[in-house]
Amino acid sequence: MKAFYQTSYKKADSVNYGELPDAVAGPNQLLVEVKFVSINPVDYKIRNGDLKFLVGSKFPKIVGSDFSGIVKETGPGVIGFKAGDRVYGVVPPFSGKPGSLAGMVSVNSKNARLIPEGISFEEAASLPVAALTALNGLRRCGVTAGSNLLINGATGGVGHFAVQIAKAVGAVVTATCSEANSELAKKLGADITIGYRKEDLAKSVNQFDMIFDAWGKMEHSDIRRLLKKGGTYASPLIMPTSFFSALFFRLAYGKKFTSSNMRSRPEDYAEIEKLFSERKLRPVIENRFPLEHADEAFDMTENGKPRGKVIVVV
Ligand SMILES: NC(=O)c1ccc[n+]([C@@H]2O[C@H](COP(=O)([O-])OP(=O)(O)OC[C@H]3O[C@@H](n4cnc5c(N)ncnc54)[C@H](OP(=O)(O)O)[C@@H]3O)[C@@H](O)[C@H]2O)c1
Structure with a gap:
C-alpha cells in the first residue's frame, strides 16, 4: 500500500x-x-x-x-x-x-x-480528535446555558469546535485569537473577541465563570486575573500545570485547574454528530x-x- x-x-x-x-x-x-x-x-x-x-x-x-x-x-x-x-x-x-x-x-x-x-x-x-477534545474540555469546565466562558486559542483545531459547541449549549463566549482571526471567531459564534497577546488580555476587565484554554499554555497570572473565584480552568495539555500549582490555585484562590483530554465514548461521538446534523457544528x-x-x-x-x-x- x-x-x-x-x-x-x-x-x-x-x-x-x-x-x-x-x-x-x-x-x-x-x-x-x-x-x-x-x-x-x-x-x-x-x-x-x-x-x-x-x-x-x-x-x-x-x-x-x-x-x-x-x-x-x-x-x-x-x-x-x-x-x-x-x-x-x-x-x-x-x-x-x-x-x-x-x-x-x-x-x-x-x-x-x-x-x-x-x-x-x-x-x-x-472531527474526532479536535471536536471530541473540545467537547470534553467544555464539559470539564461545566459549561451550561448562560455560562460566561473564555475560550483561549479559539480559531485552531480544538478552539474552533469549542466555540461552536459552547454556543450550541447557550454559553456567552469570549474568544481570544490573533487579530487576523477575529472575524472568523465571530463567524463561528463568539460574542466578543480579544487578542491573545499579554497586552490585549491585560485590557480585559471581565472575569469569567470558566476558561477553556484550547491553546493550552495560558499564563498563571492571566488565569488568576481572568477566572472568577470558584471557576474552572481546563487545558487539553496532559499536564497543564504541576500538582502543587493546581493545589495552590485551589487553596489560595478557590480556582480549579483541570486537564481535558479527548474522550471518545460512543455517546461523545453521538453528541458531535447530533450537533452536526442540527447544523450547529462545521x-x-x-x-x-x-x-x-x-x-x-x-x-x-x-x-x-x-x-x-x-x-x-x-
Ligand atoms: N490531550 C488531548 O487529548 C489533546 C487533543 C487535542 C489537542 N491537544 C492539544 O491541544 C493544543 C491545541 O490543539 P489544536 O489542534 O487546537 O492546535 P492548533 O490547531 O495548532 O491551534 C492552536 C491555537 O492556539 C492559538 N495560539 C497560538 N499562540 C497562542 C497564544 N500565545 N495564546 C493563545 N492562543 C494561541 C492559535 O492561534 P493563531 O493560529 O491565530 O496564532 C491557534 O488558534 C495542542 O497542544 C494539542 O497537542 C490535546
Whole structure:
C-alpha cells in the first residue's frame, strides 16, 4: 500500500512516501481504505520525536490519528460493520500501531464509527480528535446555558469546535485569537473577541465563570486575573500545570485547574454528530495536501498558523 512514513526521528527521514506492506484486519479490527486524514499537533509531536517515550522508536513508522474511509474487510469478531461501510475514527496515537497516513489502515472496531448521512468523508476526518477534545474540555469546565466562558486559542483545531459547541449549549463566549482571526471567531459564534497577546488580555476587565484554554499554555497570572473565584480552568495539555500549582490555585484562590483530554465514548461521538446534523457544528478547512506531501501538512500545522483543520487527501 502507499504510505507516508518515517524511518527515524531525524527531520530528513520523516519525508518518505512509497510502498509498505498492506495493512491486514486482525481480530476485532477493520481494514479501512483511507480517504482523508486530519493532522493534529500530537501527530507532528510524534513525527518530531517529542513523544518517543510514549510511542517508541520502531521504524518505519506511519503517523496519523484521525481518518475517514471505506471498510474493505472485517477481521474475526467484528460486529456492526461490513465491507463497503463509510467510517471514521481515530487510531489512538499512543497505541504503537501504524497510523492513518496510508492507503489502508487497520483499526480496532471500537475506534471506528459509521459516518452519518450528511457528513462528507473530509468533514468526518476533521472531527474526532479536535471536536471530541473540545467537547470534553467544555464539559470539564461545566459549561451550561448562560455560562460566561473564555475560550483561549479559539480559531485552531480544538478552539474552533469549542466555540461552536459552547454556543450550541447557550454559553456567552469570549474568544481570544490573533487579530487576523477575529472575524472568523465571530463567524463561528463568539460574542466578543480579544487578542491573545499579554497586552490585549491585560485590557480585559471581565472575569469569567470558566476558561477553556484550547491553546493550552495560558499564563498563571492571566488565569488568576481572568477566572472568577470558584471557576474552572481546563487545558487539553496532559499536564497543564504541576500538582502543587493546581493545589495552590485551589487553596489560595478557590480556582480549579483541570486537564481535558479527548474522550471518545460512543455517546461523545453521538453528541458531535447530533450537533452536526442540527447544523450547529462545521469544520473550518482551508488547507489540503496530497498524501505524498503530508510533510507540508505537518509543517503547516506546526508553524503555519492554520485556521481550523489541516487535511491530507489520500
Ligand atoms: N490531550 C488531548 O487529548 C489533546 C487533543 C487535542 C489537542 N491537544 C492539544 O491541544 C493544543 C491545541 O490543539 P489544536 O489542534 O487546537 O492546535 P492548533 O490547531 O495548532 O491551534 C492552536 C491555537 O492556539 C492559538 N495560539 C497560538 N499562540 C497562542 C497564544 N500565545 N495564546 C493563545 N492562543 C494561541 C492559535 O492561534 P493563531 O493560529 O491565530 O496564532 C491557534 O488558534 C495542542 O497542544 C494539542 O497537542 C490535546
